[in-house]
Amino acid sequence: MSKKTSLNYKKSGVNIDTGNILTKRIKDMTKKTNRSEIIGKIGGFGALCCIPNKYHEPILVSTTDGVGTKLKLATDFMQHNCIGIDLVAMCVNDIVIYNAEPLFFLDYYASNKLDINIATTIITSIIEGCKQANCSLVGGETAEMPDIYHGKNYDLAGFCVGIAERSKIIDGSKVEVNDALIALGSNGVHSNGFSLIRKILKNTKTNPKTIVFNNRPLIDYLLKPTKIYVKNILKLIKKNNIHAIAHITGGGFFENIPRVLPNDKKAIIDSSSWKWPTIFKWIQQEGQISNDEMYKVFNCGVGMIIAxxxxxxxxxxKLLKTLGEKAWQIGVINNLSNLEKKRVIIY
Known part of the structure; x- marks a missing residue:
């Protein structure tokens, strides 16, 4: 009979001590995001949060999301310093469209083997995203999962809770014929369509570090973080009568705009009202992608659309430009006839 080997958790590929070191490292950093409503500190079994006093009939708004295969590019080129901003942005941008302010955020980070330096870089960028959105990073989960993840690959997910005044929630129900549609410019690709982008890079054998646009390598355009619109949109809502807001994320124009329109309305988009940023022209040319497919997958330079x-x-x-946003009229709202199926017309 062969002698049995003595085992422990570390020998199976999981080092609990490494996770504890990371928690201690980030504790003080997370304090920079704390709102006054947050009770307790990082490291407990849960996070506690008071309801802000200014709300008469508070409604909680929640969302969860990830970053997708943009993570693969970040890993391949060892550029993790902005990926956490993407994670926060994908959640808080969905919350603010209801006229809700993000309250707190939690993250989930899973990898084959926890690299403290990479993890610290990622969580530092999550903290930066939370600061931009004025929400608190109240906790999260770090998991080592050997045999599920391999090499330096990892996955990120985020969960955010926000709050809105019930009487002031924006849900698209007030959208009317002839409402104007205003676009807010994106930072670039944001966090959608990267499986297609990586396919293009593979098929064309392109090294995104060697292709240069305006003195910057392609990889910088691809990994530029998703823009966080929270503070400026909340300021806009206080000054203007906003009927609907659509976050142009996964599904592009064709899926996201109808989500905030009444069933009998359609959006008419004027494609001549803006020029696609260089990165989208490159994607379309190298992938030989149709305009319809581009509008279906990517934001094409438009991060938000407001009715x-x-x-x-x-x-x-005028207000949006004062706040530093690139803003312009991109279209109008019209009635949808009984014979029409498309609820977004781009001409």
């Missing part, structure tokens, strides 16, 4: 009355176009755009 509001025609008489508020100028004031809204």
């Amino acid at each position: 509001l009355p025609q008489n508020e176009i100028n004031s809204a755009i």
Whole structure:
């Protein structure tokens, strides 16, 4: 009979001590995101949060998301310093469209073997995203999962809770014919369509570090973090009568705009109102992708679309530009006839 080997958790591929070191390292960093409503500290079994006093009939708004295969590019080129901003942005941008302010955020980080330096870089960028969105990072989970993940690959997921005044929730129900549609410019690709982008890179044998646009390598354009619109949109809502807000994320124009429209309305988008940023032109050319497919997968330079009355176009755009946003009228709302199936028309 062969002698049995003495085993422990570390020998199976999981080092609990490494996770504890990471928790201690980030404890003080997370304090920079703390809102006054947060009770307790990082490291407990859960996070506690008070309801802000200013709300008369508070409604909680929650969302969860990930970063997708953009993580693969970050791993391949060892550029992890912005990926956490992407994670926060994908959640908080979904929350703010209801006129809700993000309260707190939790993350989930899973890998084959926890690399403290990489993890610290990622969580530092999550903290930066939370600061941009004015929400607290209240905790999370770090998991070592050998045989599920391999090499340096890892996955990220986020969960966010926000709060809105019930009477002031924006849900698209007030959208009317002739409402104007205002676009807010994106930072670039944001966090959608990267399986297609990576397929293009593979098929064309392109090294994104060697292709240069305007003195910057392609990889910098691809890994530029998703823009967080929370603070500026909340300021806009206080000054203007906003009827609907659509976050142009996974599913592009064709899936996201209809999500905030009444069933009998359609959006008419004027494609001549803006020029696609260089990165999208490159993606389309190298992948030989149709315009319809581009609008279906990517934001094409538009991060948010806002519906509001025609008489508020100028004031809204002026305010947004003052706040540093690239903003312009991109289209209008019209009735959807019984014979029409498309609820987004791009001409």
